[in-house]
Amino acid sequence: MSGRGLDQAVRGLLGSDEPELDCDGCFAVLDRYVELELAGAPADDLVPGLRAHFAGCPACAEEHESLRALLELESVA
């Protein structure tokens, strides 16, 4: 395991102390969060706990990336 891989494994195992939403809480605010992000607003301040959740939950992080990518695509279409 490389140093970077080791870091990722340790982070995945230990998570962080930062307050975070759970998956249901994440889903409830994801739409607002992404629109704030795309508007250049301080989304992490306005919707706290989501960034920490993305760090700990790959599935929710993927869906965040997808929603953002879809809206970005449509904004340029």
Next chain:
Amino acid sequence: MAGPDTNPDVSVLAAAPALEEWHLDLRAQGARREAAVGRLHALLLRAARFEVFRRRSSLPELSAAELDELAQDAAGDAAVSVLRRLDDFRGESSFRTWAYKFALLEAAVKVRRRAWRGREVTLEPDRWASLPHNGAGPETGAEDAALLAAIREGIETALTPRQRQVLVAVVLRGVPIDVLAERLGSNRNALYKVLHDARRRLRAHVAAAGYAETR
């Protein structure tokens, strides 16, 4: 003069896309609702296809038609969820964005589960034992090796069997949480809470072993 309309026809507003008021017709009756549901389904299908296309590399065995079928299924399930949860929409985002997240979730879950169909999900409790040995390669320093040993000990002694099972499967085996939830008869949120508690216990164990801040 007609009296107040408690269920106003807002179809004229649909001509102004920025207002996105067409979704109000999802609460109407008859043809208006039918038209709105059709519009909703088209919107959800667009998002579901987007998601399936993004993740198609994880399903190399599926044809284009099969991938589209997956997207259609996701859009259908998302439509049911959206219609059931219309009261949850508070206008804090556009309706389109709010609805999209349902389709993306359904599509992502279906893709993950399809990709893992037929694959074994290893849940034997002793499989985590490989962690410190995997990590202790030539480039792994003594401090990292000691940290890994503390983590290994924490997994063994500080976690419940359920916490150990979920942590090892999701973090060390890379099993998607939705796939694990399906195999264990649970759901994503419940398993994430187990994972969160496992991490908290593990952090406490590692901190007690002298590793206050690890990475």
